[in-house]
Amino acid sequence: MAVAFAVPQVTENLEGWGPDAGCVPLQLEHVPYAPFSKGDRVGRASDWTGQTFKYNNGRFNDRNNTGGASVFNFFHNEDEDSFHLVDTRPPPRPKYGGRRFQQRFQRRDRDEGRRDGGRDSGAGADRERQRRERLQQQKRGQWNAYWQDKNAPRIVYNSSVDIRPEWAVLEQIPLTALSKLSYEVGEPEDITTCGSLEYYDKTFDRVTPKTEKALERFENRTFYKVTTTDDPVIRRLLLEDENVGTVFATDTILATLMCSPRSMYSWDIVIQKVGNKLFLDKRDASFDLLTVYETAQEPIPEEKDSINSVHSLSQEATFVNQNFSQQVLQKEGKKFEFKEPNPFASENEEVAAVAYRYRKWKLDEETTLVARCELHGVADVKGSEILLTINALNEFDSRITGVDWRQKIENQRGAVLATELKNNANKLAKWTAQALLSGADQMKLGYVSRVHPKDNYNHAVLTMQGYKPKEFSGQINLNVNNMWGILKTVVDMCMKLDEGKYLLVKDPNKPIVRLYSVPADAFENDYAEEPLPEDEQPPPPPVNDDKPELAEEKDADEI
16 A cells, blocks of 8 residues: 655745745754855765764764764764863973974084084194083083973971970961061160170281181180070079069070071070060070071082081081181280179189170060170270171082182182072071170171081181171161061060960971970970870861961961
8 A cells, every 4th residue: 555645835935045934844943054055065964874984083074074064963872982072281392492492403503513614624623613512511401400390309307396296386477477577676775794705816807718727626615505594694683673674585596586587497496484574595405506508599408427418517617606706816915804704604614705795675665675695706996995796607518509719709709708698698697686686896707618628627717807787787688677576576476375385486398487385394304205195186286387378478467
């Protein structure tokens, strides 16, 4: 039986192509319209076998399309092999400039070779060619160093004190915020002076690398590093007048705190609050060693067995500084005596020539700072006596520091000092701060170098240089108001705490200072540092240790 075939009704559109607007069947109303042009190639209406997709590697373009728009293309695959993620990443750039970078050197070499065509081909031309090759290797090495991997392992330093798990973090201060503080303090007032000073030997002003002097050792002289609460003079002043001061410290502790934005190594200060009094102390053996190469661009790794390790260089620098401060003084003749004798000296003991000035500053109406400051010598200048602080910079290996003092220090002393300011910015800033606190008229800086780079025991004095503390602070960009602003901020923060013992610690690997609450018997001889049981340990404080940049966003006024 034949199947009936009904011819659909076709409406003639006399005004254009296609059916009239009102004559579109209901089942075709939502089908998208695909525009086409007369140049389109009309092929298959539908490819049920998928041959076109197969022979074109799964891609369809205008030439192989079946005549319709891409909106009608649909291909079903059970494994969904045709599904691809769009990679929006830019193409990788070739390392070290790629082909263009190499072509530039090849083109330059070819041009130089053409220029050399007219020269002789003897030994002179070979030397010139070798010289150019060395220069090219150096430049390539500079580019390689510039584009080196930034994820290279960095040096990790240890903390100056072992942080106990039971210590609670009370404050976290970014060093960048401290560098923005400013506070102005008036002139200090001398309370008392102790000790005696020897006169400076002016012959050291004429020492040059050609007439260097061997560094002498003064092993029989005793150098005292007494903390604040153990100072008998400060105890006596408190007994005589309870209102003599509110905050008590030494110049070494104050300089460390005032110059903290320049510090890289870890340090810590013990803070004790008793009533309305605040005592800034140091632990045993802390602050006794000088830092070396602390702020250099390429820091020194911690190698225990090397003479150029961090700890070995600190011991060497302290040894050099102490002996140098005694060698440049006259051993015979009169001495400059102060009001009281040395408070730390005992009978039949040879004491280093150091004097102490106990001074006080009025920070505000309720806060007065009392500090013990050191002086190292006195000089006779045109009939008047001026007070001195004496310190020594030491060179351990010119191949590491980059400047050979024996060749540069006589004619290019500014370049040598600039290198030291870059590599030891924190140490020079602390020496300058101590000179300003003690009221010294001049600070003497000596340049001491090893006799041989591999000998850390024998040294030679190369030259001497003197500066006025206020002028030198301007040269090294040390802002005095910023120094006092840092101290005032820390003092105000600690004055709000309850009575007890606290510890201010510089993070060894981040520019952050943290304030911990510690037990009253911490850092004493009978203090047992045993870990607490796990069920008694407090939860970790919510500080952003992994993201110091979050802490740095705090405004300086909020600290």
